[in-house]
Amino acid sequence: MVRLPYSTALTTLFSYGLLFxxxxxxxxxxxxxxxxxxxxxxxxxxxxxxxxEDFYTRRLFNRxxxxxxxxxxxxxxxxxxxxxxxxxxxxxTIHRTSKTSRCLNLGSYNYLGFAAADEYCTPRVIxxxxxxxxxxxxxxVDGGNTKLHIxxxxxxxxxxxxxxxxxxGMGYATNSTIIPALIGKGGLIISDSLNHNSIVNGARGxxxxxxxxxxxxxxxxxxxxxEQIAQxxxxxxxxxxxxxxIVEGIYSMEGELCKLPEVIxxxxxxxxYTYLDEAHSIGxxxxxxxxxxxxxxxxxxxVDIMMGTFTKSFGSxxxxxxxxxxxxxxxxxxxxxxxYATSMSPPAVQQVISAIKVILGEDGTNRGAKKxxxxxxxxxxxxxxxxxxxxxxxxxxxxxVMPIMLYNPAKIPSFSRECLRLNVAAVVVAFPATxxxxxxxxxxxxxxHTREDLIKGLExxxxxxxxSGIKYFPVEQEKTTAVEKLKKIQ
Amino acid sequence: xxxxxxxxxxxxxxxxxxxxxxxxxxxxxxxxxxxIDGHLVVEGLLIAVIVFQLTRKSYKPPKKPLTEKEIDELxxxxxxxxxxxxxxxxxxxxxPMLESAAxxxxxxxxxxxxxxxxxxxxxxxxxxxxxxxxxxxxEKYGVGSCGPRGFYGTIDVHLDCEAKIAKFLGTPDSILYxxxxxxxxxxxxxxxxxxxxxxxxxxxxxAVQNGLHLSRxxxxxxxxxDMASLASTLEKLTRGNKRAEKIRRYIVVxxxxxxxxxxxxxxxxxxxKEKYRFRVILEESHSFGxxxxxxxxxxxxxxVPIEKIDIITAGMGxxxxxxxxxxxxxxxxxxxxxxxxxxxxxxxxxxxxxASAAVSxxxxxxxxPSVLSNLRSNIALLHKExxxxxxxxxxxxxxxxxVFLKLKKSTGSPTTDxxxxxxxxxxxxxxxSVFIVTSKKSNLDRCKLPIGIRLFVSVGHTESDISxxxxxxxxxxxxxxxxxx
Numbered sequence: 001m002v003r004l005p006y007s008t009a010l011t012t013l014f015s016y017g018l019l020f021x022x023x024x025x026x027x028x029x030x031x032x033x034x035x036x037x038x039x040x041x042x043x044x045x046x047x048x049x050x051x052x053e054d055f056y057t058r059r060l061f062n063r064x065x066x067x068x069x070x071x072x073x074x075x076x077x078x079x080x081x082x083x084x085x086x087x088x089x090x091x092x093t094i095h096r097t098s099k100t101s102r103c104l105n106l107g108s109y110n111y112l113g114f115a116a117a118d119e120y121c122t123p124r125v126i127x128x129x130x131x132x133x134x135x136x137x138x139x140x141v142d143g144g145n146t147k148l149h150i151x152x153x154x155x156x157x158x159x160x161x162x163x164x165x166x167x168x169g170m171g172y173a174t175n176s177t178i179i180p181a182l183i184g185k186g187g188l189i190i191s192d193s194l195n196h197n198s199i200v201n202g203a204r205g206x207x208x209x210x211x212x213x214x215x216x217x218x219x220x221x222x223x224x225x226x227e228q229i230a231q232x233x234x235x236x237x238x239x240x241x242x243x244x245x246i247v248e249g250i251y252s253m254e255g256e257l258c259k260l261p262e263v264i265x266x267x268x269x270x271x272x273y274t275y276l277d278e279a280h281s282i283g284x285x286x287x288x289x290x291x292x293x294x295x296x297x298x299x300x301x302x303v304d305i306m307m308g309t310f311t312k313s314f315g316s317x318x319x320x321x322x323x324x325x326x327x328x329x330x331x332x333x334x335x336x337x338x339x340y341a342t343s344m345s346p347p348a349v350q351q352v353i354s355a356i357k358v359i360l361g362e363d364g365t366n367r368g369a370k371k372x373x374x375x376x377x378x379x380x381x382x383x384x385x386x387x388x389x390x391x392x393x394x395x396x397x398x399x400x401v402m403p404i405m406l407y408n409p410a411k412i413p414s415f416s417r418e419c420l421r422l423n424v425a426a427v428v429v430a431f432p433a434t435x436x437x438x439x440x441x442x443x444x445x446x447x448x449h450t451r452e453d454l455i456k457g458l459e460x461x462x463x464x465x466x467x468s469g470i471k472y473f474p475v476e477q478e479k480t481t482a483v484e485k486l487k488k489i490q
Numbered sequence: 491x492x493x494x495x496x497x498x499x500x501x502x503x504x505x506x507x508x509x510x511x512x513x514x515x516x517x518x519x520x521x522x523x524x525x526i527d528g529h530l531v532v533e534g535l536l537i538a539v540i541v542f543q544l545t546r547k548s549y550k551p552p553k554k555p556l557t558e559k560e561i562d563e564l565x566x567x568x569x570x571x572x573x574x575x576x577x578x579x580x581x582x583x584x585x586p587m588l589e590s591a592a593x594x595x596x597x598x599x600x601x602x603x604x605x606x607x608x609x610x611x612x613x614x615x616x617x618x619x620x621x622x623x624x625x626x627x628x629e630k631y632g633v634g635s636c637g638p639r640g641f642y643g644t645i646d647v648h649l650d651c652e653a654k655i656a657k658f659l660g661t662p663d664s665i666l667y668x669x670x671x672x673x674x675x676x677x678x679x680x681x682x683x684x685x686x687x688x689x690x691x692x693x694x695x696x697a698v699q700n701g702l703h704l705s706r707x708x709x710x711x712x713x714x715x716d717m718a719s720l721a722s723t724l725e726k727l728t729r730g731n732k733r734a735e736k737i738r739r740y741i742v743v744x745x746x747x748x749x750x751x752x753x754x755x756x757x758x759x760x761x762x763k764e765k766y767r768f769r770v771i772l773e774e775s776h777s778f779g780x781x782x783x784x785x786x787x788x789x790x791x792x793x794v795p796i797e798k799i800d801i802i803t804a805g806m807g808x809x810x811x812x813x814x815x816x817x818x819x820x821x822x823x824x825x826x827x828x829x830x831x832x833x834x835x836x837x838x839x840x841x842x843x844x845a846s847a848a849v850s851x852x853x854x855x856x857x858x859p860s861v862l863s864n865l866r867s868n869i870a871l872l873h874k875e876x877x878x879x880x881x882x883x884x885x886x887x888x889x890x891x892x893v894f895l896k897l898k899k900s901t902g903s904p905t906t907d908x909x910x911x912x913x914x915x916x917x918x919x920x921x922x923s924v925f926i927v928t929s930k931k932s933n934l935d936r937c938k939l940p941i942g943i944r945l946f947v948s949v950g951h952t953e954s955d956i957s958x959x960x961x962x963x964x965x966x967x968x969x970x971x972x973x974x975x
Binding site for chain 2: 045046048054057061068069070072073074075076077080082083096107108109110114115116117118121125126129131132133134135136137138140141143144145146147150169171172173176177180196197201204205225227229230239240241242243244270271272273304305309310311312314315316317329330334335336337340341342345347348351425
């Protein structure tokens with residue numbers, strides 16, 4: 001959990017207050033100036049974006065636009081070529097140049113290093129491209145069902161430990177179209193307060209009632225379950241048809257693991273179904289890469305529905321759902337993304353098949369096991385060093401996602417630009433992806449980072465941290481020397 | 491006796507006074523110099539009693555919250571439904587499996603068939619130039635882009651692709667999405683919020699319906715492709731409604747409807763939109779690269795200037811033989827989506843090799859506009875050959891590359907209809923090696939248009955392919971539907 005000291009909270013609030021005040025002042029003058037200009041032919045049309053809806057975009061976000069959406073000109077591997085951009089009008093419009101700078105990539109979701117051309121995967125991908133072409137131009141239930149898709153579904157089911165699986169072409173669409181197919185009006189969805197936007201959209205689109213429980217707070221989950229089962233549906237008090245509890249494996253903005261064994265035991269006690277979204281954890285954690293169930297020792301048969309994406313650890317695109325044969329059969333008849341969307345591109349399917357084979361060791365080498373050990377070692381080393389330097393780092397051990405707290409809105413661009421100047425590409429996140437006061441920088445470690453890369457990254461982060469003043473905790477070396485001094489005196 | 495007498499006298503005097511006070515007509519008392527009538531005292535007492543009652547709390551039966559033991563019992567008693575219904579007997583689960591590229595001729599379940607099930611309108615599957623550009627992209631960038639657009643997932647091929655599409659269509663800017671159907675169901679909620687009015691065709695496909703539902707605006711449907719119905723709906727919504735001028739109003743239509751093959755009359759729609767001050771959102775998945783003299787879509791086909799259409803979206807999984815989607819419009823429209831469209835911000839970006847395939851496909855279309863006339867002649871030939879199929883009739887537009895065949899007379903129940911059509915499709919595949927498909931519906935889809943057989947015509951189909959299809963279809967439908975008609 002984040003502990004926000006009072007002084008930091010006050011200064012952050014003051015900064016935001018100042019920014020809002022200036023933004024409103026500028027809007028006021030803009031309105032006066034615009035009212036003198038002649039009206040355009042869009043008279044009688046309500047404006048496509050009302051003034052207050054994109055206030056945040058225009059007045060706050062546009063000032064620091066150059067920290068986001070940075071284009072790159074190479075594969076999203078450990079080192080990338082960030083394209084340099086310039087602006088002549090205070091970041092309102094940004095132009096590309098043709099120059100690039102080589103930076104250490106601490107921002108892409110490349111946990112196992114499959115992002116760039118790989119010696120085992122890429123030849124097979126090119127072969128499948130020549131055989132099946134870039135797209136099937138057809139939905140899966142019509143003419144888009146190739147041999148590769150069926151092979152991948154069986155492989156994914158075997159990898160995750162479930163009887164059957166279904167494949168979809170986009171991770172976001174997986175959540176937002178599967179949840180309406182599983183539950184509808186008269187059902188209840190209980191979801192963690194920090195769940196991803198795709199889950200929120202899916203829950204809203206399903207028509208079921210939605211209740212939220214405090215992040216990773218099992219006591220609160222149990223309280224909500226008991227209250228909801230006892231009360232039933234609002235107003236009519238009829239019992240709920242079914243209850244689904246949705247949690248994520250790793251929360252991407254916190255870097256924390258979910259408390260899966262406790263969630264499973266509570267759900268079993270109250271007969272609720274569990275839905276686990278392993279977008280960031282599949283392939284990246286666990287001794288054999290099988291995700292959060294592997295790491296925490298939970299039997300996959302206890303989780304009703306396991307969902308995951310192929311974008312992060314497998315270097316491809318798309319998502320899957322793994323569950324029992326009946327549920328997958330039902331989903332194949334009703335899931336809209338399966339029936340109406342173009343099926344997944346065959347080379348992308350082949351990439352996932354090859355990546356899973358490498359992870360399982362079925363390609364004949366032990367590269368998979370080496371990658372898994374490497375990412376675990378890298379994440380733990382990086383996290384402990386950052387903590388020693390005095391940064392406020394969130395997240396659990398073994399998780400490759402590390403948010404570093406920034407808080408103050410001025411520190412967001414200063415940290416990001418300083419890192420870029422020293423050739424490290426870091427990601428900063430602010431409102432609306434995080435709460436207003438809790439902006440952070442997020443580091444994603446990859447198995448393709450070597451020890452030298454990590455040490456360079458640490459140096460640069462330390463320098464940038466000093467410039468921005470985000471080392472909120474005392475540096476650990478000082479603490480240990482103080483203890484030693486005490487011992488000497490004694 | 492002596493004591494009693496004064497008491498009796500005093501009582502008598504008091505009684506006399508009281509009775510005088512009550513019996514005297516218009517009795518008047520003077521208190522502190524103010525005249526007070528007797529009935530006023532009674533009224534004053536009444537008011538005091540009423541006020542006293544009003545200030546007391548009304549009677550409520552005491553609330554007893556459920557005890558822990560009762561909650562435990564309720565939780566034990568509760569029985570949830572199973573997560574999915576049991577598998578129905580005889581449900582069709584197997585889809586045909588392709589073993590080669592989905593071109594006009596493909597291998598299905600081990601034998602070679604003529605393929606009318608892929609929306610490969612321009613025949614770009616298997617095109618050498620596109621495959622070469624994809625190979626180059628794969629070797630340089632790998633497969634996935636490993637991040638959303640905001641976090642180093644923007645690769646230069648994405649920016650090139652957006653610029654290319656905008657230049658091709660003649661609009662200021664465009665934005666790429668990573669999945670075909672997620673385009674429209676992210677664009678609509680980004681622009682339409684609670685309180686806005688949307689007028690949509692009742693035949694729009696599921697992705698559009700999902701976008702309309704997620705936007706939480708007021709949605710009014712008009713009859714499928716019926717301009718009179720649209721005009722009367724617009725009239726009803728804006729007549730006398732002063733507030734209608736302050737809220738945003740949209741018309742959502744598709745250029746070629748997937749569920750019926752009809753083409754929306756854009757010139758009529760633009761005329762109505764300008765009369766009633768609505769904005770148009772046009773879904774062009776099946777007409778981009780197909781309609782118009784050079785494939786620029788419905789606006790070119792009708793000769794409408796592209797600036798008059800506010801938002802155009804399209805999926806690239808059809809004519810362009812790649813994946814993903816794009817949205818284009820004015821600079822304000824496109825810029826707004828970069829921060830508030832959920833399918834763009836919260837999802838990984840399009841794999842770079844698919845973006846370079848899109849660029850090569852648009853290049854091909856610019857260099858070879860003659861493919862469009864070949865496609866049109868193929869469609870016309872198919873219409874001619876299938877015009878006398880027993881039991882089935884063509885209900886799609888003559889220019890639509892989706893040729894929609896529905897039953898001349900429905901059996902009355904949608905499940906029997908679907909059964910008949912599926913039997914026809916299976917027999918055509920098994921006996922004559924022609925791969926055709928029926929239109930399938932999810933139970934979450936609320937479109938009520940009739941189902942049918944959908945044929946996707948490609949420029950790669952030869953005359954012999956088309957005549958093989960028509961011969962087979964006529965033979966099989968004659969035998970299957972003869973029992974019914």
